[in-house]
Amino acid sequence: MKIKICGLTKPEEARYLNENKVDFAGVVMFFPKSRRNTEPDMAKQILCALSPQIKKTAVVVSPTPEQIGIIAGCGFDYIQIHSTLSKEVLDASPLPILKAFNISDMEQYEYFHSADKIHGYVFDSPKPGSGKTFDWNLVRSLPRDDKLFFLAGGLDPENVKDAIRALKPDGVDISSGVEYKNGGKDPRKIELFVKNVREALL
Numbered sequence: 001m002k003i004k005i006c007g008l009t010k011p012e013e014a015r016y017l018n019e020n021k022v023d024f025a026g027v028v029m030f031f032p033k034s035r036r037n038t039e040p041d042m043a044k045q046i047l048c049a050l051s052p053q054i055k056k057t058a059v060v061v062s063p064t065p066e067q068i069g070i071i072a073g074c075g076f077d078y079i080q081i082h083s084t085l086s087k088e089v090l091d092a093s094p095l096p097i098l099k100a101f102n103i104s105d106m107e108q109y110e111y112f113h114s115a116d117k118i119h120g121y122v123f124d125s126p127k128p129g130s131g132k133t134f135d136w137n138l139v140r141s142l143p144r145d146d147k148l149f150f151l152a153g154g155l156d157p158e159n160v161k162d163a164i165r166a167l168k169p170d171g172v173d174i175s176s177g178v179e180y181k182n183g184g185k186d187p188r189k190i191e192l193f194v195k196n197v198r199e200a201l202l
């Protein structure tokens with residue numbers, strides 16, 4: 001079970017992920033509407049603070065080929081793309097892609113299901129980053145393949161065990177569910193989330 005924590009905004013937060021030995025870390029880029037949006041120089045600092053064992057993921061919305069190039073230059077391992085993923089970007093990306101589906105765009109799943117550069121999927125709520133869950137039955141019947149299947153959208157330390165037992169995803173992805181009310185990652189919530197994920201597998 002892969003544990004992915006997204007929305008890091010400063011290097012100090014990387015320590016919380018290192019201490020809990022999570023598998024993936026996400027940094028939002030090129031999306032000013034998000035309070036977690038991070039400039040390339042800060043993204044590089046965050047990546048440097050993360051353990052080498054943690055896969056670094058840039059989280060973007062409808063990126064351009066130029067933005068993909070900047071992301072690759074920062075040192076990320078993956079790109080997570082929400083909304084539009086053009087063929088131009090798909091072809092241009094030097095990094096493996098995690099395609100995010102916001103439930104309202106599930107009709108695109110079959111197309112990306114067969115794309116070689118897509119290494120995984122992130123199934124999220126209609127409004128990513130909102131902390132809202134969605135009806136997990138909407139993805140229960142999707143055909144599984146060898147690509148990573150991440151469940152996101154409204155997960156928190158209290159409901160993650162139910163989510164894992166209901167869907168048996170390859171990984172769980174969280175952002176707002178491990179934050180303080182005013183933003184910023186809460187180390188106690190991260191520790192509890194990781195503990196509950198691991199307990200769900202016992």
